[in-house]
Amino acid sequence: MEEFLTDTLKTQEYFLNMGPQHPATHGVLRLLLKLDGEIIQNVDMDLGYIHRSIEKMCERDTYKQIVHLTDRLDYLSSHMNNEAVCLLVEKALNIEIPDRIKVIRTLVDELTRISSHVLWWGVMGMDIGALTTFMYGFREREMINDIFEETCGARLTMNYNVIGGVRYDLHENFVKRVKDFIVHFKKKLPEYDTLLSNNVIFRKRLEGIGYISKEDAVAYGLNGPAARASGVSCDIRKIHPYSAYDRAEFDEIIFTEGDSYARYKVRIKEMWESLRILEQLIDKIPEGEHRVKTKAVIKLPEGDYLQRVEAARGDFGVYVKSTGQKFPYRLKLRSPGFANLTALNKMTKGLKIADLVAILSTIDIVVPDIDR
Amino acid sequence: MILNIFTDIHNLLLEHMSGQAAHITELVLIAIAYLGIFAILGLFLVWLERRVAGFFQLRLGPNRVGPFGLFQTIADALKLVSKELTGTVKADKFLYGTAPYFVIVTALMAMALIPFSQEIQAFDINIGVFFLTSVSSVGVIGIFLAGWASNNKYSLIGGMRTGIQMISYELSVGMAIVTMVVLAGTLQISEIIEMQKDGWFIFKGHIPAIIAFMIFMIAGTAESNRTPFDLVEAESELGAGFHTEYSGMRFAYYFLAEFVNMFIISSVAVVLFFGGWLSPFGITDGIPFAGLFWFTVKVIGVIFLFMWFRWTFPRFRIDQLLTLEWKYLLPINLVNIVLMALMVWLGLTL
Amino acid sequence: MTNTELKNKIEILSENLIFSGEDGDFLKIEVDKDNLKEFMKKLRDNEELRFDYLFALTGIDFGEELGVVYHLESTKSRKLIQITVKTADRNNPEIDTVHDIFPAAFFNEIEAHEFFGIKFKGHPDLKHLFLPENWDKGYPMRKDYTDINMLIR
Numbered sequence: 079m080e081e082f083l084t085d086t087l088k089t090q091e092y093f094l095n096m097g098p099q100h101p102a103t104h105g106v107l108r109l110l111l112k113l114d115g116e117i118i119q120n121v122d123m124d125l126g127y128i129h130r131s132i133e134k135m136c137e138r139d140t141y142k143q144i145v146h147l148t149d150r151l152d153y154l155s156s157h158m159n160n161e162a163v164c165l166l167v168e169k170a171l172n173i174e175i176p177d178r179i180k181v182i183r184t185l186v187d188e189l190t191r192i193s194s195h196v197l198w199w200g201v202m203g204m205d206i207g208a209l210t211t212f213m214y215g216f217r218e219r220e221m222i223n224d225i226f227e228e229t230c231g232a233r234l235t236m237n238y239n240v241i242g243g244v245r246y247d248l249h250e251n252f253v254k255r256v257k258d259f260i261v262h263f264k265k266k267l268p269e270y271d272t273l274l275s276n277n278v279i280f281r282k283r284l285e286g287i288g289y290i291s292k293e294d295a296v297a298y299g300l301n302g303p304a305a306r307a308s309g310v311s312c313d314i315r316k317i318h319p320y321s322a323y324d325r326a327e328f329d330e331i332i333f334t335e336g337d338s339y340a341r342y343k344v345r346i347k348e349m350w351e352s353l354r355i356l357e358q359l360i361d362k363i364p365e366g367e368h369r370v371k372t373k374a375v376i377k378l379p380e381g382d383y384l385q386r387v388e389a390a391r392g393d394f395g396v397y398v399k400s401t402g403q404k405f406p407y408r409l410k411l412r413s414p415g416f417a418n419l420t421a422l423n424k425m426t427k428g429l430k431i432a433d434l435v436a437i438l439s440t441i442d443i444v445v446p447d448i449d450r
Numbered sequence: 451m452i453l454n455i456f457t458d459i460h461n462l463l464l465e466h467m468s469g470q471a472a473h474i475t476e477l478v479l480i481a482i483a484y485l486g487i488f489a490i491l492g493l494f495l496v497w498l499e500r501r502v503a504g505f506f507q508l509r510l511g512p513n514r515v516g517p518f519g520l521f522q523t524i525a526d527a528l529k530l531v532s533k534e535l536t537g538t539v540k541a542d543k544f545l546y547g548t549a550p551y552f553v554i555v556t557a558l559m560a561m562a563l564i565p566f567s568q569e570i571q572a573f574d575i576n577i578g579v580f581f582l583t584s585v586s587s588v589g590v591i592g593i594f595l596a597g598w599a600s601n602n603k604y605s606l607i608g609g610m611r612t613g614i615q616m617i618s619y620e621l622s623v624g625m626a627i628v629t630m631v632v633l634a635g636t637l638q639i640s641e642i643i644e645m646q647k648d649g650w651f652i653f654k655g656h657i658p659a660i661i662a663f664m665i666f667m668i669a670g671t672a673e674s675n676r677t678p679f680d681l682v683e684a685e686s687e688l689g690a691g692f693h694t695e696y697s698g699m700r701f702a703y704y705f706l707a708e709f710v711n712m713f714i715i716s717s718v719a720v721v722l723f724f725g726g727w728l729s730p731f732g733i734t735d736g737i738p739f740a741g742l743f744w745f746t747v748k749v750i751g752v753i754f755l756f757m758w759f760r761w762t763f764p765r766f767r768i769d770q771l772l773t774l775e776w777k778y779l780l781p782i783n784l785v786n787i788v789l790m791a792l793m794v795w796l797g798l799t800l
Numbered sequence: 801m802t803n804t805e806l807k808n809k810i811e812i813l814s815e816n817l818i819f820s821g822e823d824g825d826f827l828k829i830e831v832d833k834d835n836l837k838e839f840m841k842k843l844r845d846n847e848e849l850r851f852d853y854l855f856a857l858t859g860i861d862f863g864e865e866l867g868v869v870y871h872l873e874s875t876k877s878r879k880l881i882q883i884t885v886k887t888a889d890r891n892n893p894e895i896d897t898v899h900d901i902f903p904a905a906f907f908n909e910i911e912a913h914e915f916f917g918i919k920f921k922g923h924p925d926l927k928h929l930f931l932p933e934n935w936d937k938g939y940p941m942r943k944d945y946t947d948i949n950m951l952i953r
Contacts, residue, residue: 094603116607116768123907126930134941207677207765213507273762279678280764296853296875299904310875317878382821382828382882384871386855395856397871410869412856420907432681432767449930 091119094431098127104201104438105445116430121423129449136409141167141376142241144409148396149235151411152447154194155390157186160239162396165320166385167241170378170400177322178366179243181359184322185256186230186238188352192263193222194390195345195352198442202342203274205439206283211274218266225255241376243369256360260353267349275346284339288425288437291336298424299417302392303348304441307333307340314388326355341440377404391415391442411450415443456569480572484561491713492706493523498750499709499757506761533698545599550696550703552592557710559585564717565639567727567741578639579631582718583624586673586711590616593692596704600695608692611681611768615672618775619679622669623715625783629662629790630655630722633799643726650725654799658790663723665779665786670715671759672771674708678763679771716752717745724748803827806879809849814839826880833885837896840883843872844901850876854902859912861943862886866893866918887918897923915941 096109106127112120132151136144141163148159161183168175200215223233229249230238238244274280290300295308305312313330315323331347333340378400386395392414399408418441426434459479463472497512497520504511512519560582565571575581590613597609633655634642652659672679696704720726725748727741734740766774793799803822810827811817814835821828831839843851851872858869867886873879887893897920899905909920910929917939920926928935938945 092603124929126928126932129930131940203764207680208761208763210507210761213509217508274764277764279766282770283764283767294903297903299854299902312875381824382869384826384880384882393855395871397856397858397869399860399869408858408860410856410858416907417904420904430767430769 096434104443107443107445107448109434111431111434113431118426118429118431118434121426121434123419123422125445125449127449128446132450133409133411136406138405140404141378141406144406145240146237148411149237150446151413151450152389152391152394152415152444153235154197154444155190155394156235157183157190157238158387158389159394160237161187161321162385162387162394164239164241165387166383166396166398167376167378169385170381170383170398171372171376173242173370173372175243175370176366177364179368179370180322181363182244182248182368183239184326185356185359185363186226186236186244187321188355189222189225189256191390192349192352193219195349196222198345199270199274202439205435206280208274208277208280211270214266214270214273218263221255221259221262225252225259228252228255240369242372243367245369247368248363253360253363256356260356260360263349263353267346267353270346275342281339283432283436284337284342284440286337286339287429287433288338288341288440289336290421290425292334294424295336295421298421300421301417302389302414303331303344304341304392304418304421306331307344308336309334312393314386314393318386320387322359323355326358328355338436338440345442375404377402378406389414391444391447392418413447413450415441415445415447419443419448484558484572488558488561488706488710492709493527495709495713495753496523496526496705498753502754502757503761506758527702530702531699535698535700536695540601542599542601545595546695547700549592549595549599550700550707552595553589553707553711554703556585556589556592557707557714560714561710563639564714565643565721565726565741566745567739569738570742571640574638574640576638579627579637579642579718579722582714583620583627586714587620589707589711590620596696597692600692602695605692605694608694612675612692614768615675615679615681615771618772619669619672622665622775622779622783623673625780625787626662626666626669627718627722629658629783629787632787632790633659633794634722635794639721639726642721643728646725646728647732650723650728652723655790655793656799658786658793659723661782661786662790663719665783666719666723667755669775669779670719671756672775674711674715674756676708676712676756677760678765680760681765681768681771712753712756713749716749716756719752720745720748724752806849806881809846810843810881813842813846821882826882828882828884830884830886833887833895836885837898837901840870840898840901850874851881852902854898854904854908855880857905857908857912859916859918859941860884861916861941863943864888864890866890866916866942868895868912868918870898893918894921895919896921899923915939917942 091112091114094111094113096111098106098108108124108127110122110124111118112122130150132147136147139147145160145163148163149156151159196215196218200212203209203211203215226236227233229246229252230236231246238246290298290308292309295305295310300308300310301312309332311330311332314320316330328351331344331351333344378398380400380402383398383400384395386393388394393412394414395412397410397412398406401407422437422441425437429437460472460476463475467475500522501511501519512522515522515525562573563571563575563578563582593616594609594613597605597612600606630651631637633651634645636642636645646654652663727745729740729744734744803826806827807819807822810829811819814831816832816835818830819827820830843849851874853873853875855871855873860867860869865886865888867884870883870885872881872883885895887895893916895918897905897909899909900922907929909923910926912918913920913923913926914928914931931940937947
């Protein structure tokens, strides 16, 4: 009798396609959901809609040209991507980088990180339904974009780092504008908290959703703010410091709850930490040149090189295998988003579609980063 | 002469036709007038929504087409009218075509009861409030049909979600109305407003009336499918919900009906809680058609509140929405009715 | 731990290991493809070493051989090592999968498969992820792959 009842009352599973064009997947990402009613049983990914074969192209480009290609991976932390390649080459050739360049790179790094997190916050509100946050986020980004435009020459993909330093020296308004921005942003961050973080509806949408434990986070290769919300300490700025991070004091933000709300809180606190680094370094920029002369044709000695950088999304790595030519033999770009997306299936088992949208928002992927 | 316009038209018609024909002509004229009000109201509310949204989002709304962008919605309406009426091949043609008319007709029927001022009320029946709630319940059928007849997975999910949401929250709306009817003692709308001449209901029935008002606002937002209860049209999730497959004029029907629904719910709130077309402290009581001004001001105030909700709050998930209704609002409502009944019986109203 | 100490600890875990790069940034190990799975498991489970974070998995075309390069990091000691595996068979290259030891390798192995043609024994779902489903023009990242649109220097 019981088997009869459960057999006839069983619902049928069906497939839903969150296709490449969808307002909630940030970029062209196709997810195949296997649903039972509204509960998700399995999430399958289909990537490659924006695959540009950057790794193959890099096998035919000189090192100076490769720096330009890395901008387009994760365009919201383009400065950090460039820095990874530049640091790799500079370390391999033992080029001594003066302090001024290191401090400039770190300052622009942190501004990029704030800009990326502010965009994430705006889009996160939009995905959960509060459409106004998008406009508020972009208001702050405009200030940062203006700073970049004056100093680096472009707003988004700046190409400011070159092998041996930075392309142009700091503009004379740079210090004043960054100080104005710090003052302005310190008033706005508590506003963000009142608007979204402490909202009851928002918290109920995020708390307890998408839990991943610490061991699972490490096993799946999760990195960046998403892993730090599960208790994994993985901030490259602290573990393997580069540029001027060893002379600024800041904390690594770790929460232990492992759910979406913790991932949200980690990024908000990271914005505060970035402001702290900016405040400490902006007054003490050392004098010096902004660019060191390098050879016209750069050839790395034979061997394997690896450089890791803390991009806004996580652990960005560049691995180069060189055979002494002026082109790398094999260049691998390790994207943080790819590893984060691997854990999506684990996080969304048994939840609803609305939760999938919330989790995808908190993982914060940028699809060109994954597809390369 | 403009003040006696209704009696003048009535006499004019009686001169030329028999009583029966004059009556029918009057009905037709009123229907056409209300269709006109419906259309203009819909357009005006869409413009207001866009300006208010721009105000909250630190930007200007539409301000190019006409003074202050007032003709923007007319331009949008012209665009919608000229679009091709697409439809899926396997859609159930009859149901697909009739679904929008359910929402329009019920919205018009509800609008007939709204008292714009002391002289302007089309249909003053003695079960006024009850008629309003029952007519708006019929509107849910239009949404179910739209989701089903489109023959589309997304529309079906959207239609089901909306149906459940509207049926659940009708309970709360109905019971909040019942609380105020207990205070008023009558269902007829003009009498409810007469009773508020010495004090609006929200001041008269203090604590239960304020609780009823808050519940009415929450349930009213859910009834008209607005954020934070708009997971039907959650643009971030499933396309456009139950009206994914509708285009052109049919889509415009749903679109306008949503705004007119919001207007109807605001009017009911104003009538039951804020005294309808009465002026505060009776300032302009003797002037005819002055009630129209006060009514408009109050309704726009309540509509502004609805729009404020939409552009500030994130949205609920479907199970959280239903939990809110069945586990929280319903018990609070029941207790509130008993409280109000006790207050009226013991004479504790102000 | 310096690299030499690390090398001494790892040496005992498997046979036929070739070490290099002790004086560089990270230790490089080359292992036979038959011992790969056991070796990886021991690296992860060993109490002192605890290499539990698979940082990157790269497919490489060595010219005559195909291979895979793994970068492992230990969350305990923060040391990074690089492990290389080669196979000489270009027509039918096969390497053991490690996705049951490191779940992070699941999608990375699919990527190495579709770009280099390396089959991972035991992987449940080797499909086309980045390339279109009906791609039949070979393995793009191999050194002998030619295409009309490629830039030749």
